[in-house]
Amino acid sequence: MALIEISNLKKYYVSGDDTVEALRGVDIAIEAGEFITIMGQSGSGKSTLLSVLGGMNHPTEGEVEMAGVKLYDLSGEKLADFRAGNLGFVFQSFHLIPYLTAMENVMLPLAIANMKGAQKRGAAKEALERVGLGNKVDRLPNQLSGGEQERVAIARAIVNSPHILLADEPTGNLDSKTSEEVMGLFRELNQTGQTVVMVTHNAENCQYADRTIQLKDGMVV
Amino acid sequence: MKLHNISINNLRRRKAKMAFLTIGLMVGIATIVTLVTLTKSMSSDIERKMDEFGANILITPQSNDLSMSYGGISLGGVTFDQREIREEDLAKITSIKNNKNISTVSPKVLGGVRVAEKDILLVGVNFDSELKMKQWWQIFGEAPKNEGEVLLGSDAAKALNVMSGDTVEIKGEKFKVAGVLDQTGSQDDALVFAPLMKAQKLLGKEGRITLVEVAALCAGCPIGDMVVQIAEKLPEAKVSAIQQVVESRLHALDQFSRFSYGVAAVVVFIGALIVFVTMMGSVNERTTEIGVFRAIGFRRSHIMRIILLEAVLVSLLAGLLGYASGMGAAKLTLPIMAEGKNAVLIWDSTVAFGSIALALVVGVLASLYPALHASKMDPTEALRAL
Numbered sequence: 001m002a003l004i005e006i007s008n009l010k011k012y013y014v015s016g017d018d019t020v021e022a023l024r025g026v027d028i029a030i031e032a033g034e035f036i037t038i039m040g041q042s043g044s045g046k047s048t049l050l051s052v053l054g055g056m057n058h059p060t061e062g063e064v065e066m067a068g069v070k071l072y073d074l075s076g077e078k079l080a081d082f083r084a085g086n087l088g089f090v091f092q093s094f095h096l097i098p099y100l101t102a103m104e105n106v107m108l109p110l111a112i113a114n115m116k117g118a119q120k121r122g123a124a125k126e127a128l129e130r131v132g133l134g135n136k137v138d139r140l141p142n143q144l145s146g147g148e149q150e151r152v153a154i155a156r157a158i159v160n161s162p163h164i165l166l167a168d169e170p171t172g173n174l175d176s177k178t179s180e181e182v183m184g185l186f187r188e189l190n191q192t193g194q195t196v197v198m199v200t201h202n203a204e205n206c207q208y209a210d211r212t213i214q215l216k217d218g219m220v221v
Numbered sequence: 222m223k224l225h226n227i228s229i230n231n232l233r234r235r236k237a238k239m240a241f242l243t244i245g246l247m248v249g250i251a252t253i254v255t256l257v258t259l260t261k262s263m264s265s266d267i268e269r270k271m272d273e274f275g276a277n278i279l280i281t282p283q284s285n286d287l288s289m290s291y292g293g294i295s296l297g298g299v300t301f302d303q304r305e306i307r308e309e310d311l312a313k314i315t316s317i318k319n320n321k322n323i324s325t326v327s328p329k330v331l332g333g334v335r336v337a338e339k340d341i342l343l344v345g346v347n348f349d350s351e352l353k354m355k356q357w358w359q360i361f362g363e364a365p366k367n368e369g370e371v372l373l374g375s376d377a378a379k380a381l382n383v384m385s386g387d388t389v390e391i392k393g394e395k396f397k398v399a400g401v402l403d404q405t406g407s408q409d410d411a412l413v414f415a416p417l418m419k420a421q422k423l424l425g426k427e428g429r430i431t432l433v434e435v436a437a438l439c440a441g442c443p444i445g446d447m448v449v450q451i452a453e454k455l456p457e458a459k460v461s462a463i464q465q466v467v468e469s470r471l472h473a474l475d476q477f478s479r480f481s482y483g484v485a486a487v488v489v490f491i492g493a494l495i496v497f498v499t500m501m502g503s504v505n506e507r508t509t510e511i512g513v514f515r516a517i518g519f520r521r522s523h524i525m526r527i528i529l530l531e532a533v534l535v536s537l538l539a540g541l542l543g544y545a546s547g548m549g550a551a552k553l554t555l556p557i558m559a560e561g562k563n564a565v566l567i568w569d570s571t572v573a574f575g576s577i578a579l580a581l582v583v584g585v586l587a588s589l590y591p592a593l594h595a596s597k598m599d600p601t602e603a604l605r606a607l
Contacts, residue, residue: 056601077520077521080515080520080521081518085518089517091516108227108517112519112523117223156517
């Protein structure tokens with residue numbers, strides 16, 4: 001059985017009399033350890049797909065089964081617990097917390113974990129070293145470059161050893177050289193067994209992935 | 222890293238916002254502390270001043286006989302020399318449970334005498350306590366200092382045609398008029414005041430007292446209780462509260478307190494609004510941040526705890542600073558408000574703990590809706606990018 005199974009996934013947004021069909025019956029299976037990129041033009045439904053995969057956007061129809069758990073059968077708070085234990089997010093604009101240092105940002109997912117302080121600090125330090133920022137743990141986000149902020153965001157996403165790392169346009173705000181470095185980092189993480197699902201509109205990023213899923217008008221093509 | 226670290230770091234590194242929030246609530250708390258402390262201190266000052274305006278408990282002998290009027294107050298059996306209070310009973314008055322509320326005890330002996338062919342009421346008083354109780358008395362001359370001196374009311378002096386320094390003869394004894402009272406508009410104008418022991422001798426009432434006036438401090442005004450307690454100690458006497466005085470004191474204090482608490486309530490409301498608006502603004506500003514928290518698995522209760530903990534910390538600080546600055550303001554204002562240097566600032570631990578508790582209650586209640594609003598944010602909407 002695949003790590004992620006998406007079947008007949010539909011997501012409609014209703015606004016007044018208008019209905020936007022963001023996803024119109026998507027079926028995808030992703031195996032553990034795969035590096036998947038999801039490509040598509042603006043409005044193709046790729047970001048909606050990622051938010052549904054991330055347990056944050058209830059589908060109109062269809063199912064998302066992840067590590068044997070039907071995501072949307074879980075209640076709101078159980079779904080939050082599932083995200084905390086199984087998913088890691090990397091956002092396009094990094095979304096680091098401005099008043100927390102790099103170390104504190106990385107420790108954020110562990111704030112609600114039942115771990116001792118030393119363990120949390122150890123895990124955060126290790127994650128920061130994996131992304132090459134072991135020497136900048138005490139910097140605030142505004143004291144880091146864009147690439148470094150992206151690395152902190154990646155360290156934050158992997159600190160709780162998630163089953164799946166979800167990334168939304170992680171190179172969207174970076175120059176080409178930094179983008180290559182960040183994509184190389186995702187590749188390295190994937191080579192250690194990390195499942196990665198990445199939404200991107202940059203075709204060059206697809207060369208790092210095992211497989212690319214093309215979306216068009218809310219359907220896989 | 223725990224949830225409280227997020228709250229603390231947010232407050233530490235967003236100093237301007239934290240300062241605004243703290244000052245908003247602090248001003249409210251400081252105003253309340255100032256008003257409450259001023260009210261308490263001024264009430265105490267007013268009580269002290271009002272106690273100078275005379276007696277509020279009257280002890281007279283039990284009698285069913287015709288009464289004699291004393292400034293509109295009925296003095297049972299005075300005229301007929303019945304069951305008068307004994308001098309040794311005076312000690313019993315000061316042994317009641319509420320004896321701390323007794324400011325002055327002024328015993329009196331009354332009796333009619335004939336002076337220069339005129340019937341006049343002679344009142345034997347202890348001049349120390351009488352003068353303390355009747356501080357409005359203006360004396361031309363001096364208060365009597367020895368048994369050979371008397372004090373005359375203005376009408377009595379006119380009737381007898383004497384001035385301070387003159388001599389009057391009472392029951393064959395000559396007395397120097399030490400002083401004459403300026404017109405008071407009361408029964409005092411028609412009286413001749415002599416030292417208590419001398420008057421007792423002149424009237425043949427040694428060791429006996431006709432009536433006792435008691436000035437009670439009005440802290441909490443337990444006049445009713447005191448009347449009962451004195452009546453228990455002196456079953457032979459009739460103890461009554463001079464209701465007019467008691468009620469006017471209570472009314473004055475009550476009005477002042479009500480005004481202060483009314484102002485305080487408005488200020489608390491404004492403080493709560495400041496906290497509410499600032500917290501709501503802060504939550505809206507932190508939409509993305511809250512979205513991130515939710516995305517990485519924070520429960521709604523976790524978000525509420527972060528926001529409410531910030532409210533608790535800010536409120537606690539505002540409470541402490543508000544108390545300190547409120548007391549400082551009260552100390553500076555009291556001499557102006559109390560119109561005198563005798564008013565004493567009252568340091569009350571209830572006000573200290575109360576102001577901190579109030580800051581916490583107002584801060585947390587005003588933050589409850591913003592916290593709830595934050596916890597209900599849709600992470601997808603909050604992040605928009607997803």
